[in-house]
Amino acid sequence: MSNTFESTHKILVVSIAYMGDVVLSTPVTRSLKKQFPSATIDLLVQPLAKDAAKHNPYVDHVLVYEREHAHENKATLQNFIHLLQSKNYDLALSLNDDLICAMLTGLSGARYRIGYENDSQTKFFTHTIKAQKKILHQTEKQLQILKPLGLIHQDSHIEFNISDNEMTNLYHKLDLTATESIVVLCPFSSHAHKNWTVDNWVSVIKHLTKRIKCILIGSEKELSAIQSMNTKADNVALIAAGKLTLGESAALIKSAQLFITVDTGPMHIAQAFDTPVIALMGPTHSRVWGPRNRQDIVIRSLRCPCAPCWQLYKNYHTVECLNHSCMTQITATEVIKASESILNTPLQLWA
Numbered sequence: 001m002s003n004t005f006e007s008t009h010k011i012l013v014v015s016i017a018y019m020g021d022v023v024l025s026t027p028v029t030r031s032l033k034k035q036f037p038s039a040t041i042d043l044l045v046q047p048l049a050k051d052a053a054k055h056n057p058y059v060d061h062v063l064v065y066e067r068e069h070a071h072e073n074k075a076t077l078q079n080f081i082h083l084l085q086s087k088n089y090d091l092a093l094s095l096n097d098d099l100i101c102a103m104l105t106g107l108s109g110a111r112y113r114i115g116y117e118n119d120s121q122t123k124f125f126t127h128t129i130k131a132q133k134k135i136l137h138q139t140e141k142q143l144q145i146l147k148p149l150g151l152i153h154q155d156s157h158i159e160f161n162i163s164d165n166e167m168t169n170l171y172h173k174l175d176l177t178a179t180e181s182i183v184v185l186c187p188f189s190s191h192a193h194k195n196w197t198v199d200n201w202v203s204v205i206k207h208l209t210k211r212i213k214c215i216l217i218g219s220e221k222e223l224s225a226i227q228s229m230n231t232k233a234d235n236v237a238l239i240a241a242g243k244l245t246l247g248e249s250a251a252l253i254k255s256a257q258l259f260i261t262v263d264t265g266p267m268h269i270a271q272a273f274d275t276p277v278i279a280l281m282g283p284t285h286s287r288v289w290g291p292r293n294r295q296d297i298v299i300r301s302l303r304c305p306c307a308p309c310w311q312l313y314k315n316y317h318t319v320e321c322l323n324h325s326c327m328t329q330i331t332a333t334e335v336i337k338a339s340e341s342i343l344n345t346p347l348q349l350w351a
Helices: 019-023 026-035 047-054 067-072 074-086 099-107 138-149 164-174 198-208 220-232 246-255 265-272 332-343
Strands: 010-014 040-045 061-064 091-094 112-116 127-129 182-186 213-216 258-262 277-280 297-299
Touching: 010 026, 010 099, 019 047, 019 265, 026 040, 026 138, 040 047, 047 061, 047 246, 074 099, 091 099, 091 138, 099 112, 112 138, 127 138, 164 246, 182 198, 182 246, 198 213, 198 220, 198 332, 213 220, 246 265, 258 265, 258 332, 265 277, 277 332, 297 332
Parallel strands: 010 040, 010 091, 040 061, 091 112, 112 127, 182 213, 182 258, 258 277, 277 297
Antiparallel strands: none
């Protein structure tokens, strides 16, 4: 490591992104804590990622940037910048190739500021890196930000702390026992393009509940849609959506024999545990965002040339997908077959 950074005692990591991105930032904070064991690490996130940040074992304090309020109210933004600068950070890192992240990193006033090199952001940093054009998993991409420090860490596994209280509360809220065998299903993402069809989910739920208890998770906003799905499945599943905290949901996933999900935050959380994952992926690239544990299975359509559009097209968010064929072409039979292959394998073989 360069002598320049040896006196680093206070570190700010900026990740104004979705919950999943913040979960995937664990390897960066772990590497920083390993290199600077006595340093304080603060993680700056937006409100929807606050709970995920609090479960990062290497973060000392979580700061929340109310993006909408700050942009609407100049005084609010000024007060927040004053708060950052008052902490006298030695080092600040922007984990996202994003102008807002770059600005907050720069305005933190840290002595050394590291971020991605491009025309609109470079002025905010003292050290920059070039964004990799090759396909890397998001954890590996985020680790690139440590290069100016001379740190090349290959350990990209995810960690997510669960408290004893969260595990206890989970069993109490859902009236479960620690010995029960369960499959957890997460059918919805905040991005509709990532979702699978309700009819296919119903088929999978009906099949699996013949042999094991199925539990549906999701946010409170998704509760109505999940209740409707369960009704179509003759109410055979247990609904946990809207009942659990993020930590309790993580505890549920950790306790499961299998987790079936679309590409969403809980999929990334599951990477911290030994629970086998079946991930249904379409518009996002499995090599960038997918699960990577040995027992995990990614199911995607091989008959959709426009997928993964989120990697193929720079302006994917401006193009309306008319049929979501990359997801609709995934069949219930494929998912059931993958589920059976995992459930029929003794868990100790996955260890």
